[in-house]
Amino acid sequence: MPSQTPPQTRIDRCFAALKREGRPAFVTFVTAGDPDYETSKAILLGLPEAGADVIEIGMPFSDPMADGPAVQASSLRALQAGQTMKRTLQLVREFRAKDNLTPIILMGYYNPIYVYPSAAFLDEARDSGVDGMIVVDVPPEADEELCLPAMERGLSFIRLATPTTDDKRLPAVLANTSGFVYYVSITGITGAAAPVVSDVRAQVARIKRSTPLPVVVGFGVRTPEQAKTLADCADGVVVGSALVEAIRTTLGPDGKAGPDTISSVHRIVQNLAAGLRGAASRV
Amino acid sequence: MASPTTSDTQAPNSFRAGPDDHGFFGLYGGRFVAETLMPLILELEQAYEAAKNDAGFQAELRDLLEHYGGRPSPLYFAERLTEHLKGAKIYFKRDELNHTGSHKINNCLGQIQLARRMGKTRIIAETGAGQHGVAVATVCARFGLPCEIYMGATDVARQSPNVARMHMLGAKVHSVTSGAGTLKDSMNEALRDWVTNVRDTYYIIGTAAGPHPYPAMVRDFQAVIGNEVRKQMQEREGRLPDTLVAAIGGGSNAIGLFYPFLDDKSVKIYGVEAAGHGIDVPNGHNASMTGGRPGVLHGNRTYLIQDEDGQILEGHSISAGLDYPGVGPEHSWLKDTGRVSYVPITDKEALDAFQLCAKLEGIIPALEPSHALAYVQKLAPTLPKDDLLVMNMCGRGDKDVFAVAGYLGMKI
Ligand SMILES: Cc1ncc(COP(=O)(O)O)c(C=O)c1O
Numbered sequence: 001m002p003s004q005t006p007p008q009t010r011i012d013r014c015f016a017a018l019k020r021e022g023r024p025a026f027v028t029f030v031t032a033g034d035p036d037y038e039t040s041k042a043i044l045l046g047l048p049e050a051g052a053d054v055i056e057i058g059m060p061f062s063d064p065m066a067d068g069p070a071v072q073a074s075s076l077r078a079l080q081a082g083q084t085m086k087r088t089l090q091l092v093r094e095f096r097a098k099d100n101l102t103p104i105i106l107m108g109y110y111n112p113i114y115v116y117p118s119a120a121f122l123d124e125a126r127d128s129g130v131d132g133m134i135v136v137d138v139p140p141e142a143d144e145e146l147c148l149p150a151m152e153r154g155l156s157f158i159r160l161a162t163p164t165t166d167d168k169r170l171p172a173v174l175a176n177t178s179g180f181v182y183y184v185s186i187t188g189i190t191g192a193a194a195p196v197v198s199d200v201r202a203q204v205a206r207i208k209r210s211t212p213l214p215v216v217v218g219f220g221v222r223t224p225e226q227a228k229t230l231a232d233c234a235d236g237v238v239v240g241s242a243l244v245e246a247i248r249t250t251l252g253p254d255g256k257a258g259p260d261t262i263s264s265v266h267r268i269v270q271n272l273a274a275g276l277r278g279a280a281s282r283v
Numbered sequence: 284m285a286s287p288t289t290s291d292t293q294a295p296n297s298f299r300a301g302p303d304d305h306g307f308f309g310l311y312g313g314r315f316v317a318e319t320l321m322p323l324i325l326e327l328e329q330a331y332e333a334a335k336n337d338a339g340f341q342a343e344l345r346d347l348l349e350h351y352g353g354r355p356s357p358l359y360f361a362e363r364l365t366e367h368l369k370g371a372k373i374y375f376k377r378d379e380l381n382h383t384g385s386h387k388i389n390n391c392l393g394q395i396q397l398a399r400r401m402g403k404t405r406i407i408a409e410t411g412a413g414q415h416g417v418a419v420a421t422v423c424a425r426f427g428l429p430c431e432i433y434m435g436a437t438d439v440a441r442q443s444p445n446v447a448r449m450h451m452l453g454a455k456v457h458s459v460t461s462g463a464g465t466l467k468d469s470m471n472e473a474l475r476d477w478v479t480n481v482r483d484t485y486y487i488i489g490t491a492a493g494p495h496p497y498p499a500m501v502r503d504f505q506a507v508i509g510n511e512v513r514k515q516m517q518e519r520e521g522r523l524p525d526t527l528v529a530a531i532g533g534g535s536n537a538i539g540l541f542y543p544f545l546d547d548k549s550v551k552i553y554g555v556e557a558a559g560h561g562i563d564v565p566n567g568h569n570a571s572m573t574g575g576r577p578g579v580l581h582g583n584r585t586y587l588i589q590d591e592d593g594q595i596l597e598g599h600s601i602s603a604g605l606d607y608p609g610v611g612p613e614h615s616w617l618k619d620t621g622r623v624s625y626v627p628i629t630d631k632e633a634l635d636a637f638q639l640c641a642k643l644e645g646i647i648p649a650l651e652p653s654h655a656l657a658y659v660q661k662l663a664p665t666l667p668k669d670d671l672l673v674m675n676m677c678g679r680g681d682k683d684v685f686a687v688a689g690y691l692g693m694k695i
Binding site: 061062063064065066068072079084085086109110111112113114115116136137138139141142159160161162163164165166169173184186187188189192 | 305313314315316317318319320321322323461462467471474475478479480481482576577578579580581582584587589591592593594595596
């Protein structure tokens, strides 16, 4: 049985510190190996200083069914540059060697984990310094497959709650969730329509009535203003598509990283972080 | 038990009992979808269970299948092909004579009725060969529901007659350019639409794959094929068939033929996969059970064509309907249990069979059942003359005539 108060993880410590500071968490998403391994490493290493509190690293997959065009293209760039699951874990190890504080969440789809196979992947992820995982296509109904084995290894399994997660289902979604809850602000794919703030506020409040965990909001967040407004109704926001779009628009004509690729991602993160620091943590 | 590895593949008491309550056929199947879709998938499962046991629903469906779909389809003795191959007595189950030209209508009539019962007001679907897209567009026209079809750009080009038909039936066709622009990519895009419009939209999946309950539901709607064969063969020959052969894309026409016979031990069953350029050509085929390994895609665990890293490959087949790197989960289980034999047929073998059938039987088959036919060409001569072989002629070749003329270098 998972205990109510697990040993403090990097994620728990991070959210506790943010709470003391009275500001929301800024969660950034980029894809491992996009547009190439070294550029991706430089982007990741600079994220905490640019203002990221938590880093989600996308594990590229050939068929990212829950993602919009921006993340799809990012995944494809990474795969074309030779990114693999092994190299993604390597990237985390290299990051951890330099930063032992910032929580790292791997996000992706089940198949590359399943064929790794799962147990070996979870072992190596833990040993590489991964803190948590979001696996889009493994629902709570399949908890024995991945979620429980991840928890046994001290990895947080972070669940997505969505606008269709009704009160009947919410307990199942929250049951084995740890670290934080990721509220998907829209029915849709990443990078799609902007969320309606009043809906998000009501839904986050509903989730928070059922769990002591922090709730962060993602999908469709792009601008500092939007991030600030949404952060006002939750414990943090996730920005992803806007960052991988910045990678795409700064690529050279050969499709390789351009001179501004790394700095432009960091600049957007700085702007978003500044916007968010203008927001007080709420709820 | 001596070896724990045999537990998944032991012969069960019945081959017709699956899936279990969680939608698994042994290791395969399940519900591997994003949370946004989960509540709907569970609702669909309940709605389907209720409909299945509702005599009114079943009676309505039977009426539609008969008067709109044209069922039962004939069981035809292919006399000249039988003489030519000098072996088994070959019958075609003529599902290519159905309204819209393939078995796909059987499933669409069932699912559109379910969508209406569930109060859904918008229909989406993926399609490869366009036969499913046409069948969906047809039932949507018939019941006055708006319909959007996702079709890979490669398939839009090679199955253009079906694209025109969908337009004429009032459907909106989205040409999908991601990946290789084939069935896998159209399914990704349909899933993205569904997750966005989940509240009002019903997704009619065209094959016996996807998250539970689709594989079981599509099988049940297609089982009318095998049930008719049982009855028709009894009337013609006074006994069961000995051998069944069907092409496997996602596996719906095949499971529809096979399912009613799975517990008849005397019946030998063959599923024919698309070997494209050849089973040894890397990424050159879509024979997922012959040349793939288990993984998770599109809501279910099943055999998939994938690389070492778990990235799904596009594969290849001349037939758009078989050009899919996965297969329905029940087939994966039937393979592991050994109940069904899955065999590969190349593009070239299928093209040869296509021409042979047109010339010998006056039937232009779709490229999908041409694969089944090519295997019949190999198998029938090895069987005794009293072996009753049934091949599922699951689609007509009208959609393929331009593409095949191109491959054969014909001027038209
Ligand atoms: C005529 C025909 N046969 C077979 C298939 C393959 O699908 P399944 O394996 O589900 O029968 C298709 C799919 O488009 C088709 O159009």
